[in-house]
Amino acid sequence: MVPAQIHEGARPQENIYFRGETIESVYVLCFGWAFRFIQLSDGRRQILSFLLAGDVFSGSMVYEEKSHFSVQALTDVRFARIDRADLRRVANSNYGMVESLGKLCAVEQKDAEERITDLGRRSADERIARLILNLTDRLDEREVVRERRYPFPLRQQHIADITGLTPVHVGRVMGAFRKAGLIDLTGGFLTVINQTKLERIGGLK
Amino acid sequence: MVPAQIHEGARPQENIYFRGETIESVYVLCFGWAFRFIQLSDGRRQILSFLLAGDVFSGSMVYEEKSHFSVQALTDVRFARIDRADLRRVANSNYGMVESLGKLCAVEQKDAEERITDLGRRSADERIARLILNLTDRLDEREVVRERRYPFPLRQQHIADITGLTPVHVGRVMGAFRKAGLIDLTGGFLTVINQTKLERIGGLK
DNA sequence: CGCAGATTTGACAGCCATCAAGGTACGTGG
DNA sequence: CCACGTACCTTGATGGCTGTCAAATCTGCG
Helix, strand or coil, X not given: CCCCEEEEEXXXXXXXXXXXXXCXXXXXXXXXXXXXXXXXXXXXXXXXXXXXXXXXXXXXXXXXXXXXXXXXXXXXXXXXXXXHHHHHHHHHCCHHHHHHHHHHHHHHHHHHHHHHHHHHHCCHHHHHHHHHHHHHHHHHHCCCCECCEEECCCCHHHHHHHHCCCHHHHHHHHHHHXXXXXXXXXXXXXXXXXXXXXXXXXXXX | CCCCEEEEEECXXXXXXXXXXXXCEEEEEEECCEEEEEECCCCCEEEEEEECCCCECCHHHHCCCECCCEEEECCCEEEEEEEHHHHHHHHHCCHHXXXXXXXXXXXXXXXXXXXXXXXXXXXXXXXXXXHHHHHHHHHHHCCCCECCEEECCCCHHXXXXXXXXXXXXXXXXXXXXHHCCCEEXXXXXXXXXXXXXXXXXXXXX
């Protein structure tokens, strides 16, 4: 049995669902960019992760009814909804499915805890360099890249909200990276010019 | 069938295992305090969570061979090791077990992502207030508390390493909390004197 | 008592935030 | 075609939260 899928879309800035809502489906992004975030009552916003085509919004949604994060579309997006009860029925009779869901949770936890380390212990330069490298790696896996030019729909506000900085400071750091010949960012496309140096700044290699 | 359990112990400061090691067991803390952490090559350390009696070190260990974090004992500890292969055999023939593991992963991810929000978007005062409240809540659940005096084996260095601050600044904030009559901390025991105010500082309620 | 480790306190510095003023790009409508 | 508005980015000046360094004090313990 295959679980029923419902396909939907959303426009940029549109919220797909909110923290605290009861969600009856597991969502998978099929096209575009989105992000998961937590918003505080005074307006401060922390982005938890960016979602690319193929990403499950969160493995925890298979086992939790209430979402602990909100989701917003960054570009035009399309996504699939799979009924949670259906999915779990399939998983129960399918060892490989349980295995995959478990691995998914493990990877998500690792990502989250490396982000904790970034936010707690790394400088603005390190965080931004690592974000860029992380995104380009994920885009490389999707093989949509031509000549190292990556589609890059993020505003400085988004980068600020995932790195725990302000948009102004993000602009300064990105400007410094550009002037140092590390990256180029024009027309919604990012080019990594000096990956080695960016990795050194990010504390990799 | 019940999976084999091996019981062991460790002394304060002793590392139980390291990031990158291949771990063949799922660990459960039976007694004492420990913490999970990631250490950078230059010595910076980020604590991911404190472990109390009854805590599984991490749900992701059921599905990942290599640990992405290290674990160190904070006090004298005792813990159980359950062979991963055994555990998974049991889980495969036991729907409730899969369910429990899934819920465990979901809770861990929620905790991790709320910590991300703390680190990215909250001030030192907020982070420390929330840490104290989080720990006292968890200790309350364990019903080991007498007259609101909580065992508190953390050094300022540990608080610094989970809040992304320095020990000196942690000392200043804790000193301010003490002088403001919010908490008392003597002889390894913590007393929350004014919980309401602490919650207000932490952005709760 | 004496030592080692932890905490407290003070002076100072730096990273990043805040506030504010342009500048640029792009779409809209006259 | 150009004025205009909006959103975003850039740049400068200033400030504050937190870090760094260092010394003094406290605490536990052999």
